[in-house]
Amino acid sequence: MRSRASAYALYVLAKGGRGDLARLRWWHDVQMKNEDSALAKAQVGAGLALMGDKARARSALRQAVRSLGYREDSDWYQSPLRDLAAVVALAYEAGETDIARGLQSRLENAVKDPDSLNTQEQARLLQAAHWMLKTAGAIKIDAKGANPLSAAGGAPRWAVGKLAEAGFVNAGKGALWRTVTVTGTPVAAPPAEENGLTLSKRLVGFSGGSVDAGSLNQGDRVIVVVSGRSAQARAMALVVDDPLPAGFEIETVLGPDDAQSGPFKFLGELSSADVQEARDDRYVAAMDLAGKSSFTFAYVARAVTPGDFLLPGAQARDMYRPSLNARTAAERTVIAPGQ
Incomplete structure (x- = not known):
């Protein structure tokens, strides 16, 4: 990891006009023989290009291409898709357009559903898209059956009522990449699901007994307890997201000290979160969870608005492996008017 950090640092220094050409050359000539990371090799290649050593830059990027496809589970941030997108972007930045274009077909076939991408993959894909569009030149599209919207970041956008009635033709000189987003309202809440997590x-209630969500009164306070366990042997960056019903507000979040003594002792052991947020519409917590370990979070909410509301299910996922996730079933909550 230290070796890869040095590659990134050397690239950033070169990009900022404070590069160390001697160290970049040493990294290429010596360190690269013992490095598996395609991203690190591409960063060194881009740094060398920025410093004017085009021959070593091209060599480094070719070695980065040969390293694509490896996976290291101990590195939360690494994935083959992240590396592929990053090498495409860095090759363009280094001026090695033939290397970048040679990887584009692999990138097109590797991108997954947006909800299955982790934050690192999302960032690198945006970086690759930026360079691909920049290299393609001016965008000119002839559209029919679509209403133009304000451009975001210089890229044209349209709203389409029926896809079958819309048509788009690339009237420019370079290749373009499109994104189609379809939005809608689900007819039913998603069911409970567990994938590597429970x-x-x-x-x-405040006495420790269970509370019936279907028979609350305005002003009642309840403790929401969200708990689970990892079925994975390795550690994960866990995120818990619990949306609130429309009639609830969060009063306070609870931590390990609250469960040691006092009125919340009956909750037992609570996990120590790196982050706990009481947002207007949800509770969010994050922590580094060891392999095969359990977790428990809790917060106090108040029923403030009378009515019959959806009680959404809580969600948990590995921030860098979104396929590891769990969700509880949705219910209904009824809040009667206060006396």
Whole structure:
């Protein structure tokens, strides 16, 4: 990891006009023989290009291409897709357009559903898209059956009522890449699901007993407990997201100290979160969870608005491996007017 950090640092220094050409050359000539990371090799290649050593830059990027496809589970941020997108972007930045274009077909076939991408993959794909569009030149598209919208970042956008009635023709000189986003409202709440994680959610009162979400009164306070366990042997960057019903507000979040003594002792052991947020519409917590370990978070919410509301299910996922996730089933909550 230190070797890869040095590659990134050398690239950033070169990009900022403070590069160290001697160290970049040493990294290429010596360190690269013992490095598996395609991203690190591409960063050194881009740094060399920025410093004017085009021959070593091309060599480094070719070695980066040969390293594509490896996976290292101990590195949360690494994935083959992240590396591929980054090498495409860095090759363009280094002026090695033939190397970048040779990888584009691999990139087109590797991109997954947006909800399955982790944050690193999303960032690198945007970086690759930026360079691909920049290299393609001016964008000129003849559109029919579509309403133009304001451009975002210089890229044209349209709203389409029926896809079958819309047509788009690339009237420019370079290749373009399109994104089609379809939005809608689900007819039913998603069911409970567990993929490498278990998750449960329960409402309890201040005496420790269970609370019926279907018979609350305005002003009632409840403790929401979200707990689960990892079935993975390795550690993960866990994120828990629990959306609130429309009639609830969060009063406070609870931590390990709150469960040691006092009125919340009956909750037992609570996990120590790196981040806990009481947002207007949800509770969010994040922590580094060891392999095969359990977690429990809790917060206090108040029923503030009378009505019959959806009680959404809580969600948990590995931030850098979105395929590891869990969700509890949705319910209904009924809040009666206060006396």
